[in-house]
Amino acid sequence: MVKYDAIIIEDSPAVCIRLKEFLQKLDFAKIHVAKNGNDGISAFKEYLESSATPIVFLDYNLPDMDGLSVIAQILDVRPETRVILQTAREKSDEKVREVISYGAYKYLAKPYGFDDVREIINAIAREDEQLGDATKDFEIIRAFLKSHTRVSMAMLTDYTGKKKSDIVTILDDLQKTGAIVKSGSVREISCEKCGTVRVKQFFNCPSCFSYNFKKETVIEHYSCGNISAQRTYKNEQCPECRGLIKMLGVDYRVLENFYVCNDCGDKFPELHWDFRCLHCNNKFGIDQAVWRESTDYKIISV
Numbered sequence: 001m002v003k004y005d006a007i008i009i010e011d012s013p014a015v016c017i018r019l020k021e022f023l024q025k026l027d028f029a030k031i032h033v034a035k036n037g038n039d040g041i042s043a044f045k046e047y048l049e050s051s052a053t054p055i056v057f058l059d060y061n062l063p064d065m066d067g068l069s070v071i072a073q074i075l076d077v078r079p080e081t082r083v084i085l086q087t088a089r090e091k092s093d094e095k096v097r098e099v100i101s102y103g104a105y106k107y108l109a110k111p112y113g114f115d116d117v118r119e120i121i122n123a124i125a126r127e128d129e130q131l132g133d134a135t136k137d138f139e140i141i142r143a144f145l146k147s148h149t150r151v152s153m154a155m156l157t158d159y160t161g162k163k164k165s166d167i168v169t170i171l172d173d174l175q176k177t178g179a180i181v182k183s184g185s186v187r188e189i190s191c192e193k194c195g196t197v198r199v200k201q202f203f204n205c206p207s208c209f210s211y212n213f214k215k216e217t218v219i220e221h222y223s224c225g226n227i228s229a230q231r232t233y234k235n236e237q238c239p240e241c242r243g244l245i246k247m248l249g250v251d252y253r254v255l256e257n258f259y260v261c262n263d264c265g266d267k268f269p270e271l272h273w274d275f276r277c278l279h280c281n282n283k284f285g286i287d288q289a290v291w292r293e294s295t296d297y298k299i300i301s302v
């Protein structure tokens, strides 16, 4: 089996120790532990200079930045990085899908055990082995299907590099056995320059386009107009005018789920987003995106 390196970005020491033990049992080579997003990202950049891309285990709730922000900053440097996101089990399925669509490779629900981690690492190892053996079309397609719940023809051609005519025969066989089911057609965003659907969505600050941001609850002080994170209002005092905030709705309001940029300090309710082509590295906005239509397949069991 291939030996992997790992970076654990997690602020809970207990979770770190357990995960590190699991990874040691799975024969990982280098394992780095980072307590926050910043440390994790610098460690990631150092790894890239000296060794192969590490697998990143990321806690969604970090003290210094949002999980999404860490994913964006890592994928910005190395788009093919596998980021395994750890978050609480009660998070809804929709949340998970959202996070996966932001570029996380897999999702690990806390609390998790050794077998859960091993399963993910085995899947990665299988994918890597099959990518190495380019002659076995069927195995390549199957490995790709295994790590998805649905795929489109465009995804299959663009991610595997196989011709549509070759893929169709394989998919026909898989349909006959009930392993996959055709489910109409789907429109997907593709690169305006090279046409591939191998694109990733990136979220950033609408003012300075930095990927370094954090989700926060912010307070708006009506009389002076200051908007800043709740934690900056120490002892109920506005950090801008030093006035006291007294009555909710009368002299201040609380805005949940705001984002605060760690670089320029701007606050905003919605993140800006754009796309990055994993093939030609073109960066483009939704307005420039080209929608590509192709057949969609639901994966039952392969």
Ligand SMILES: [Zn+2]
Pocket (backbone or CB within 6 Å): 191, 192, 193, 194, 195, 196, 277, 278, 279, 280, 281, 282
């Ligand atoms: Zn492109």
Ligand SMILES: [Zn+2]
Pocket (backbone or CB within 6 Å): 221, 223, 224, 225, 226, 238, 239, 240, 241, 242, 243
């Ligand atoms: Zn004020």
Ligand SMILES: [Zn+2]
Pocket (backbone or CB within 6 Å): 205, 206, 207, 208, 209, 210, 261, 262, 263, 264, 265, 266
């Ligand atoms: Zn900014």
